[in-house]
Amino acid sequence: xxxxxxxxxxxxxxxxxxxxxxxxxxxxxxxxxxxxxxxxxxxxxxxxxxxxxxxxxxxxxxxxxxxxxxxxxxxxxxxxxxxxxxxxxxxxxxxxxxxxxxxxxxxxxxxxxxxxxxxxxxxxxxxxxxxxxxxxxxxxxxxxxxxxxxxxxxxxxxxxxxxxxxxxxxxxxxxxxxxxxxxxxxxxxxxxxxxxxxxxxxxxxxxxxxxxxxxxxxxxxxxxxxxxxxxxxxxxxxxxxxxxxxxxxxxxxxxxxxxxxxxxxxxxxxxxxxxxxxxxxxxxxxxxxxxxxxxxxxxxxxxxxxxxxxxxxxxxxxxxxxxxxxxxxxxxxxxxxxxxxxxxxxxxxxxxxxxxxxxxxxxxxxxxxxxxxxxxxxxxxxxxxxxxxxxxxxxxxxxxxxxxxxxxxxxxxxxxxxxxxxxxxxxxxxxxxxxxxxxxxxxxxxxxxxxxxxxxxxxxxxxxxxxxxxxxxxxxxxxxxxxxxxxxxxxxxxxxxxxxxxxxxxxxxxxxxxxxxxxxxxxxxxxxxxxxxxxxxxxxxxxxxxxxxxxxxxxxxxxxxxx
Amino acid sequence: xxxxxxxxxxxxxxxxxxxxxxxxxxxxxxxxxxxxxxxxxxxxxxxxxxxxxxxxxxxxxxxxxxxxxxxxxxxxxxxxxxxxxxxxxxxxxxxxxxxxxxxxxxxxxxxxxxxxxxxxxxxxxxxxxxxxxxxxxxxxxxxxxxxxxxxxxxxxxxxxxxxxxxxxxxxxxxxxxxxxxxxxxxxxxxxxxxxxxxxxxxxxxxxxxxxxxxxxxxxxxxxxxxxxxxxxxxxxxxxxxxxxxxxxxxxxxxxxxxxxxxxxxxxxxxxxxxxxxxxxxxxxxxxxxxxxxxxxxxxxxxxxxxxxxxxxxxxxxxxxxxxxxxxxxxxxxxxxxxxxxxxxxxxxxxxxxxxxxxxxxxxxxxxxxxxxxxxxxxxx
Numbered sequence: 001x002x003x004x005x006x007x008x009x010x011x012x013x014x015x016x017x018x019x020x021x022x023x024x025x026x027x028x029x030x031x032x033x034x035x036x037x038x039x040x041x042x043x044x045x046x047x048x049x050x051x052x053x054x055x056x057x058x059x060x061x062x063x064x065x066x067x068x069x070x071x072x073x074x075x076x077x078x079x080x081x082x083x084x085x086x087x088x089x090x091x092x093x094x095x096x097x098x099x100x101x102x103x104x105x106x107x108x109x110x111x112x113x114x115x116x117x118x119x120x121x122x123x124x125x126x127x128x129x130x131x132x133x134x135x136x137x138x139x140x141x142x143x144x145x146x147x148x149x150x151x152x153x154x155x156x157x158x159x160x161x162x163x164x165x166x167x168x169x170x171x172x173x174x175x176x177x178x179x180x181x182x183x184x185x186x187x188x189x190x191x192x193x194x195x196x197x198x199x200x201x202x203x204x205x206x207x208x209x210x211x212x213x214x215x216x217x218x219x220x221x222x223x224x225x226x227x228x229x230x231x232x233x234x235x236x237x238x239x240x241x242x243x244x245x246x247x248x249x250x251x252x253x254x255x256x257x258x259x260x261x262x263x264x265x266x267x268x269x270x271x272x273x274x275x276x277x278x279x280x281x282x283x284x285x286x287x288x289x290x291x292x293x294x295x296x297x298x299x300x301x302x303x304x305x306x307x308x309x310x311x312x313x314x315x316x317x318x319x320x321x322x323x324x325x326x327x328x329x330x331x332x333x334x335x336x337x338x339x340x341x342x343x344x345x346x347x348x349x350x351x352x353x354x355x356x357x358x359x360x361x362x363x364x365x366x367x368x369x370x371x372x373x374x375x376x377x378x379x380x381x382x383x384x385x386x387x388x389x390x391x392x393x394x395x396x397x398x399x400x401x402x403x404x405x406x407x408x409x410x411x412x413x414x415x416x417x418x419x420x421x422x423x424x425x426x427x428x429x430x431x432x433x434x435x436x437x438x439x440x441x442x443x444x445x446x447x448x449x450x451x452x453x454x455x456x457x458x459x460x461x462x463x464x465x466x467x468x469x470x471x472x473x474x475x476x477x478x479x480x481x482x483x484x485x486x487x488x489x490x491x492x493x494x495x496x497x498x499x500x501x502x503x504x505x506x507x508x509x510x511x512x513x514x515x516x517x518x519x520x521x522x523x524x525x526x527x528x529x530x531x532x533x534x535x536x537x538x539x540x541x542x543x544x545x546x547x548x549x550x551x552x553x554x555x556x557x558x559x560x561x562x563x
Numbered sequence: 564x565x566x567x568x569x570x571x572x573x574x575x576x577x578x579x580x581x582x583x584x585x586x587x588x589x590x591x592x593x594x595x596x597x598x599x600x601x602x603x604x605x606x607x608x609x610x611x612x613x614x615x616x617x618x619x620x621x622x623x624x625x626x627x628x629x630x631x632x633x634x635x636x637x638x639x640x641x642x643x644x645x646x647x648x649x650x651x652x653x654x655x656x657x658x659x660x661x662x663x664x665x666x667x668x669x670x671x672x673x674x675x676x677x678x679x680x681x682x683x684x685x686x687x688x689x690x691x692x693x694x695x696x697x698x699x700x701x702x703x704x705x706x707x708x709x710x711x712x713x714x715x716x717x718x719x720x721x722x723x724x725x726x727x728x729x730x731x732x733x734x735x736x737x738x739x740x741x742x743x744x745x746x747x748x749x750x751x752x753x754x755x756x757x758x759x760x761x762x763x764x765x766x767x768x769x770x771x772x773x774x775x776x777x778x779x780x781x782x783x784x785x786x787x788x789x790x791x792x793x794x795x796x797x798x799x800x801x802x803x804x805x806x807x808x809x810x811x812x813x814x815x816x817x818x819x820x821x822x823x824x825x826x827x828x829x830x831x832x833x834x835x836x837x838x839x840x841x842x843x844x845x846x847x848x849x850x851x852x853x854x855x856x857x858x859x860x861x862x863x864x865x866x867x868x869x870x871x872x873x874x875x876x877x878x879x880x881x882x883x884x885x886x887x888x889x890x891x892x893x894x895x896x897x898x899x900x901x902x903x904x905x906x907x908x909x910x911x912x913x914x915x916x917x918x919x920x921x922x923x924x925x926x927x928x929x930x931x932x933x934x935x936x937x938x939x940x941x942x943x
Contacts, residue, residue: 489937490915513784514936515776516804518768519883521587521820522602522834525841525866528876530774531936535943546911 023056023162023174023220024207030142038141039176039220043080054083055235055287058251059161059176059220062090062145064137065118069095069103069125073111074430081116090145093123094137099130148178148218155246156180156188158215158223158239165281169200170228175239176220178250183214187242188225191249195232196242197225235287258290258306259421259434260313263331264320265302267555271326272301278324279303282316289316296331297353298460298542298554304333310422331558335414337464338365338441352462355448358499364464365441367413370395372435374406379428383407386423390415391444391466410439449474451481451557452495454547461557475504477557482506484553490546583634584837585819586662588619588654589830590640591848594678595713599772603832603846604641611848615831616650618855620657622829625859627661635669635816642698644674648686655690669694669733669815676714679722684729694733694814695726696766702756703749706742710770716756723760733812735764740786741778742770750786751793758797763812765794768805784933791929804883804932821884823877823896831861839868874899879939887926901925908941 026038041056057063063084067077084091093112095105105125112120124140126133150157162174175182182188182202189196203211204221215221227233238249266275276293283289290306307313320326336350340363349355371392375383377399384394384407392411399405411420416436424432447470451461465473474496481494485508492508519527541548591604592612608615636658643651651672658664671694672687679697687695699719701707707715719736726734736757740750757765767790769776769783776783791801799807803821806814819826828835832846842865845851854861868876874897881888893901902909909925912918917931917938931938 489917489934511780511934511937513780513787513933515771515774516769516787516932516935517771517774518766518805519820519880520817521826521828521836522832522843524820524836524876524880525834525843527879528872531875531879531939531943534936535940538940 022207023059023205025204025220026206028138028142031139034142036142037219038138039218041220053080054087055161057084057087057089059159060087060089061148062092062141064092064094064141065112066094066096067108067112067123069097069105069108070100072104072108073115078116079433081118091118092137092140092144093118093120094126095120095123096126096128098125098132099127150177150179150217152179152181152217154179155244156182156186156239156241157246157250158182159250160190160233160235160237160239162235162285163233164285169224170226171224171233171284173223173225173233173239174205174220175215175223177215177217179217179246180241181214181216182223182239188223188239189242189245190233190237191240191246192234192237193232195227195229197227200224200226233284235284257436258288258308260307260310260419261333261417262305262307262313263294263296263299263302263333264291264305264317265296265299265329265331267327267329267551269300274324275303275320275326275328278320278326279305282319282324286316288312294333296460296558297351298458298558299329299331302329302331309425310419329555329559333417335367335417337367337446339363340365352448352464353459355462355464358447363443364446366444366446368410368439368442369413369416369436370439371409371411371416372406372437373409373424373432374404375428375432376403377405379432380405380407382427383424383432386420386427387411390420410442412442412444413438447498449477450497451477452493452497453481453485453549454490454493454545455495456544457497458544458549460554470498471503474498478504478506480556481553482508484556485547485549487511488548492547582631582825584628584631585635585637585816585824585826586633586658587816587826587828587830587833588623588636588638588658589828589833590638590643590646591615591831591846592640592645593642594645594675595711597710597712599710599770601773602639602641605848608848611852612646612650614852615848616646616653618852619654619830621859622855622861623654623657624661625855626827626829628827632663632665633658633668635819636664636671637816638670638672638692639696640673642675642678643672644678644683648683651687651692652690655692659691671696671735671814671816673698674722676718676722679725681725681728684722684725684731688729688731693731694735695731696735696737697722697726697762699736699757700739701742701745702753703745706739706745706749706753709742709744710739720760723762733764734762735766735814736760736762738765738767739770740767740790741776741783743777745778745786747782747785747789751789754790754793758794758799764806764808764814765799766806787933788929800885802885804927804935818884821880822886823880839873841866841868870897873897875943878942882925882927882939882942883935885926887921887924889924905942912938912941 023039023041026040028036028038030036041060043053043056065077065081065084067073081091095108097103098105109120109123112118112123124133124136126137128134157179158175158177160173160175164172166172182199184199184202186199187196188199201211201224202215202221203209204219209222212221223239238246240246264275266272279291283291288308291303293301294304295301305316307316317328317330320328334350336348338346338348339356339361340346341356341360342362371387373383380397387394387409390411392409395408395410397405397407421434424434445467446464447467449463449465449470450457452458461477478494478496485492485494487508488511491510494506494508495502496504517523538548541550592608593604593606596604596606638651638654670692672692673696675698697719700710700712702716702719704716723734738753738757769787770778794807795801798809800810801807802813806817825837826835827837828844831844831848831851833844835842842862844861845854845863851861877893877896878888888901890901893899909918912931913920916928918925919928927935927938
């Protein structure tokens with residue numbers, strides 16, 4: 001058996017973190033001779049994956065709260081512990097890595113008691129590395145964790161807590177049978193989507209799939225029902241018997257709010273369809289991923305995606321690239337604006353290119369959020385700094401415990417879309433919690449920054465920015481373009497403008513000389529091929545008047561990778 | 564893309580009426596390898612000379628074409644002058660036996676100054692060679708040192724004088740510019756020194772390694788313009804982007820390339836263009852010899868040009884010449900109307916003073932010649 005056996009996804013193994021939950025069944029013979037079947041679900045610890053955790057917990061009766069003996073209680077410890085408490089699970093504290101020289105078990109026991117409120121006096125001391133204490137965990141599980149409460153004779157209720165799409169078999173759902181039985185050949189129905197199907201195969205994960213005749217109360221396993229349409233099986237749904245329907249579905253999940261947004265575009269416009277399919281498939285395996293279509297003049301069609309955090313976004317990007325072979329461009333997402341024109345008309349735009357002339361505009365309004373942040377008091381200053389940097393307006397501050405404060409700010413939505421959450425976490429060592437509600441549009445001092453190439457406005461690069469940062473942004477963009485646009489037959493004038501006022505200017509000198517190489521008999525083919533290749537390269541560029549601009553130029557300006 | 568192949572189809576082709584073509588022989592041997600050279604050649608090959616020339620002669624015989632007379636013959640390299648004269652003689656004799664030539668046929672051999680002795684040149688002349696191309700490169704000893712050549716300015720002058728003594732009335736000097744440490748002034752002096760020798764023809768190229776210039780782009784542009792001006796003011800007419808000649812003394816052989824006509828290439832790494840097919844012999848000398856002895860065919864790659872590729876080649880090659888493109892010739896060769904088909908490009912380039920129409924033909928202006936590659940792209 002390999003190390004990290006349950007971290008089967010390549011990404012997980014590489015990064016040393018758990019991303020997707022993995023369910024596995026284990027047979028255990030207790031010290032008293034009784035035989036037990038344990039269904040184990042390994043969950044991610046990182047806060048970005050809290051949705052994974054909560055779904056898995058809904059399928060469990062107990063939870064091992066594993067705390068690092070050297071690090072002690074961390075932000076994610078608290079977050080995960082509360083999830084387990086909210087799900088009414090029996091919690092068994094486990095303190096791991098006691099083999100480390102910096103291990104401080106007793107302190108950690110106290111931390112668990114003080115910060116989370118769970119008695120950790122009898123926490124099991126373990127070293128997964130050496131194996132010490134592991135047997136004690138299993139004993140404690142069979143002693144203290146209650147068996148599944150459901151009954152066999154009632155109607156089937158199986159909770160779908162995860163699913164994955166297999167190109168041969170269709171959707172494979174991972175379920176916990178709460179009541180009744182799930183067997184091969186059974187006619188089943190999804191209670192939320194109303195879709196019916198026939199069970200082709202059921203089995204358990206040990207950790208690889210093992211086919212069985214049926215799954216019984218309390219068992220965790222998988223079911224394949226020939227369903228090909230991704231949206232027909234949702235995590236949180238309940239599976240029941242079509243002929244003997246359950247009265248009500250099991251409690252589902254609450255929708256989680258995305259914290260980070262970005263535009264995902266295919267680098268090659270022709271791949272849009274493939275990207276859409278890939279995101280669709282990925283999202284059934286990752287229901288916390290939000291997505292909707294979006295378009296940009298420069299980049300064509302793409303998607304606006306919402307994530308639980310930057311790590312989540314990073315992982316999704318990498319999964320799309322690796323598992324689904326997509327080449328992606330990630331852009332700063334855009335928001336909608338309301339504009340009050342001088343003639344009184346109010347229009348809403350979602351593309352900077354739609355903004356009317358400066359002379360026609362009376363006021364511009366942008367969407368806001370009300371940000372609700374809870375932090376240890378020592379970080380109050382940091383949080384207020386960040387919010388101020390992001391043009392936030394202070395609303396109020398409340399002290400909830402002696403060491404914790406709740407801070408409320410009104411912040412423009414465009415300022416928090418990308419990295420606000422990550423920054424907040426970074427500056428508070430992970431302890432800040434962040435929640436937000438969309439709030440009303442408010443007037444702001446915004447301008448439309450235009451980029452001109454060869455004297456023509458490039459709509460695709462227009463952006464709406466706060467007046468105070470317009471100069472800075474304009475200069476940066478113009479400089480960036482100057483470095484990327486290649487020298488060509490004519491001089492390329494690059495300008496940034498607000499209205500008719502040019503605020504930054506650079507130019508790319510005209511090419512003065514090509515290589516004037518010899519062209520004898522043996523050179524002709526090579527020269528032709530070289531020219532053909534250059535021509536192909538030019539075709540991929542966008543033409544503005546007499547100027548050829550490579551796609552890289554747009555990507556470089558719009559991509560978030562530069563940050 | 565090139566296809567894999569064994570025998571080049573033009574091999575067996577018969578021509579119906581008398582046609583003229585050009586013949587090139589590659590001699591891939593040098594006494595020293597220049598760092599900037601991208602021609603195929605080896606340095607230590609003395610023991611191969613005989614076998615190689617035997618193979619070359621065999622290829623000449625096997626590839627002879629009926630109803631073809633040679634407009635030009637060119638012995639290039641490498642350094643043809645570093646192999647014994649008798650081997651050169653053998654090649655010429657074999658050619659005369661296999662092909663029709665006339666007193667008008669231009670027969671050129673490339674020589675390096677250090678190996679162009681009077682004796683050798685006399686011999687060459689006696690074989691019927693009537694044109695010489697001397698690899699002078701520069702009339703500045705510092706430049707020659709920079710280029711790591713095996714000769715000095717003195718050697719060039721001696722070789723040139725010997726050539727005249729031997730009777731050569733058609734001599735070309737090759738010159739390189741854009742050499743490290745070369746200034747506009749000392750380039751000018753070098754050109755003037757070349758002019759002073761009164762060669763019939765001068766070729767000038769900017770120093771490149773793998774198609775990249777070593778010097779500053781603007782400097783090279785200025786050098787090019789200066790060379791053009793000096794040469795044109797001294798009786799040399801530019802007839803191709805990098806080639807200048809006195810009245811009537813252009814290189815007939817090279818014009819076959821630039822006017823997009825056919826040619827036969829013999830020897831290792833030699834290229835041919837026949838019946839719309841471009842082919843290349845293997846550059847591996849041992850393999851070349853082996854293959855010729857085995858089945859008389861050493862073609863390594865060949866490619867049948869598509870109609871649009873032929874058209875494109877016609878355009879960019881002819882635009883390198885000062886003759887330019889004549890719409891009615893273009894129509895005859897491609898079946899297309901040049902002005903209509905490329906009206907947009909022609910319009911833009913004319914407006915920007917990159918292309919001009921003189922006496923009915925379209926050719927590059929001075930400015931256009933400087934950035935010729937960019938302009939060619941507009942015709943692809």
